[in-house]
Amino acid sequence: xxxxxxxxxxxxxxxxxxxxxxxxxxxxxxxxxxxxxxxxxxxxxxxxxxxxxxxxxxxxxxxxxxxxxxxxxxxxxxxxxxxxxxxxxxxxxxxxxxxxxxxxxxxxxxxxxxxxxxxxxxxxxxxxxxxxxxxxxxxxxxxxxxxxxxxxxxxxxxxxxxxxxxxxxxxxxxxxxxxxxxxxxxxxxxxxxxxxxxxxxxxxxxxxxxxxxxxxxxxxxxxxxxxxxxxxxxxxxxxxxxxxxxxxxxxxxxxxxxxxxxxxxxxxxxxxxxxxxxxxxxxxxxxxxxxxxxxxxxxxxxxxxxxxxxxxxxxxxxxxxxxxxxxxxxxxxxxxxxxxxxxxxxxxxxxxxxxxxxxxxxxxxxxxxxxxxxxxxxxxxxxxxxxxxxxxxxxxxxxxxxxxxxxxxxxxxxxxxxxxxxxxxxxxxxxxxxxxxxxxxxxxxxxxxxxxxxxxxxxxxxxxxxxxxxxxxxxxxxxxxxxxxxxxxxxxxxxxxxxxxxxxxxxxxxxxxxxxxxxxxxxxxxxxxxxxxxxxxxxxxxxxxxxxxxxxxxxxxxxxxxxxxxxxxxxxxxxxxxxxxxxxxxxxxx
Numbered sequence: 001x002x003x004x005x006x007x008x009x010x011x012x013x014x015x016x017x018x019x020x021x022x023x024x025x026x027x028x029x030x031x032x033x034x035x036x037x038x039x040x041x042x043x044x045x046x047x048x049x050x051x052x053x054x055x056x057x058x059x060x061x062x063x064x065x066x067x068x069x070x071x072x073x074x075x076x077x078x079x080x081x082x083x084x085x086x087x088x089x090x091x092x093x094x095x096x097x098x099x100x101x102x103x104x105x106x107x108x109x110x111x112x113x114x115x116x117x118x119x120x121x122x123x124x125x126x127x128x129x130x131x132x133x134x135x136x137x138x139x140x141x142x143x144x145x146x147x148x149x150x151x152x153x154x155x156x157x158x159x160x161x162x163x164x165x166x167x168x169x170x171x172x173x174x175x176x177x178x179x180x181x182x183x184x185x186x187x188x189x190x191x192x193x194x195x196x197x198x199x200x201x202x203x204x205x206x207x208x209x210x211x212x213x214x215x216x217x218x219x220x221x222x223x224x225x226x227x228x229x230x231x232x233x234x235x236x237x238x239x240x241x242x243x244x245x246x247x248x249x250x251x252x253x254x255x256x257x258x259x260x261x262x263x264x265x266x267x268x269x270x271x272x273x274x275x276x277x278x279x280x281x282x283x284x285x286x287x288x289x290x291x292x293x294x295x296x297x298x299x300x301x302x303x304x305x306x307x308x309x310x311x312x313x314x315x316x317x318x319x320x321x322x323x324x325x326x327x328x329x330x331x332x333x334x335x336x337x338x339x340x341x342x343x344x345x346x347x348x349x350x351x352x353x354x355x356x357x358x359x360x361x362x363x364x365x366x367x368x369x370x371x372x373x374x375x376x377x378x379x380x381x382x383x384x385x386x387x388x389x390x391x392x393x394x395x396x397x398x399x400x401x402x403x404x405x406x407x408x409x410x411x412x413x414x415x416x417x418x419x420x421x422x423x424x425x426x427x428x429x430x431x432x433x434x435x436x437x438x439x440x441x442x443x444x445x446x447x448x449x450x451x452x453x454x455x456x457x458x459x460x461x462x463x464x465x466x467x468x469x470x471x472x473x474x475x476x477x478x479x480x481x482x483x484x485x486x487x488x489x490x491x492x493x494x495x496x497x498x499x500x501x502x503x504x505x506x507x508x509x510x511x512x513x514x515x516x517x518x519x520x521x522x523x524x525x526x527x528x529x530x531x532x533x534x535x536x537x538x539x540x541x542x543x544x545x546x547x548x549x550x551x552x553x554x555x556x557x558x559x560x561x562x563x564x565x566x567x568x569x570x571x572x573x574x575x576x577x578x579x580x581x582x583x584x585x586x587x588x589x590x
Contacts, residue, residue: 049287050288052104060316080294087298091293099277100130103146105136105144107140112408119145132150137159139155153261154260161248162247164245180422187461189414189468193412193491196416224239233257308346313338329363331366334370365470404497410496415468416464419446419452420448423448423450472486
């Protein structure tokens with residue numbers, strides 16, 4: 001009886017505590033929603049736009065209150081998308097109250113292509129004659145590349161600049177599968193389609209090493225050119241600095257070599273900012289964060305609300321069959337969005353912004369078909385983000401114009417299938433056996449309890465080859481190339497944006513803003529407005545619909561930190577269905 005009462009009391013206590021925690025989360029999140037509806041923000045005279053990029057930057061900001069809630073501090077904090085950051089820099093350029101920008105670059109939590117778009121926006125900002133000052137305790141390579149647009153780059157005297165070159169390390173799981181007696185059965189077409197290599201090899205194939213070296217080399221060389229032009233340091237000298245790790249271990253030498261303009265502590269940098277903005281040293285600096293400045297209304301082009309629209313459609317995340325969510329591209333929901341844009345006569349052109357490593361072949365084909373139909377009715381401009389490869393390239397290959405950053409990762413035109421044979425694992429490792437009754441010879445195709453037969457392997461290989469042939473055929477039509485020409489640059493090979501232009505996979509360089517300019521020109525518009533699609537749900541509806549599920553994910557992200565991506569990768573493997581058109585890996589080096 002005592003035990004019963006003890007456990008009952010413990011259960012009740014747990015429920016009460018959990019209820020209180022959820023109650024406070026709900027209150028905090030609702031306060032975040034309410035605060036987002038505050039009156040427009042207006043900067044004071046002699047203000048500085050304080051840019052920090054220390055949170056994950058997606059292409060588009062989320063209206064989901066759970067995304068805009070910090071589970072570490074239990075405080076609301078809006079996470080701006082790349083679209084907001086670019087808009088805020090553009091607004092600040094013409095805002096007389098903003099005297100300059102303070103680039104606080106201790107962390108830059110975004111990809112190389114997004115970094116390039118922000119850098120281009122900052123270069124346009126400088127056309128106003130306003131100043132940009134960059135500071136950090138430690139500059140990663142991305143952060144330093146971004147900092148080189150500044151009038152002055154300052155470094156903490158005890159800090160460092162990580163200029164050491166790019167590398168890419170890949171984890172291989174074949175040894176683990178061997179120990180468990182699990183045999184992945186790989187069906188792929190294209191010797192460069194290296195997504196499956198970790199399951200079948202213990203090191204990178206020569207083809208994979210070749211393509212990886214080429215595209216990270218392109219990104220590195222592009223960054224060096226940008227740094228060299230702004231800092232007046234030769235590319236040869238920059239490579240020497242990287243080889244000798246000069247900027248990491250010798251900050252005085254960094255100053256001497258013009259890598260930085262000064263070694264200062266942050267309080268000294270703030271004094272400099274006060275002088276530049278016209279604030280006396282005895283007063284507080286008027287620094288405006290990106291979050292606050294986001295409340296400044298954008299200036300309208302023309303009078304009234306323009307009837308003509310440019311639809312900016314965001315496709316971000318893995319491509320899956322079904323509805324999808326804010327982190328994935330679901331074929332059902334996304335197709336509906338494109339279909340509505342096609343039928344909406346007020347939408348005169350579409351910019352399809354893709355930031356995806358690919359996913360389900362079938363889902364990609366469903367979306368591609370809708371893009372094809374859309375392009376027959378109005379101009380479609382595809383804008384690539386950090387990555388638009390494999391299925392990510394598949395869905396946009398029928399666009400009228402395709403642009404990307406030089407640092408975008410694209411290509412990976414290939415198809416694969418993975419099936420697992422875990423018979424030995426179950427039989428010999430954990431002692432579970434199975435038996436089956438079936439009506440037909442191949443009723444259990446794809447089961448993990450037996451290997452594929454030779455006939456089944458041949459059938460699957462032919463299936464994969466057919467899918468590859470269709471993929472290259474659509475690229476051939478969209479890019480006005482022969483299938484033979486496409487095959488030479490396909491075979492699963494990954495390309496940088498720099499090479500993608502040379503081989504005809506894209507039409508030019510630029511980001512979202514450039515894509516919109518092209519769409520406006522193609523549609524011959526003077527007065528227009530931008531609408532963002534898919535439409536996001538009402539924040540309160542999202543909160544009430546899926547509070548506990550999102551909270552679990554957010555808490556897991558908070559606990560695992562950067563390691564969450566590995567958890568997500570393994571989880572995605574479980575949900576693979578049918579043929580896959582996926583990138584081999586993600587480039588995460590700084």
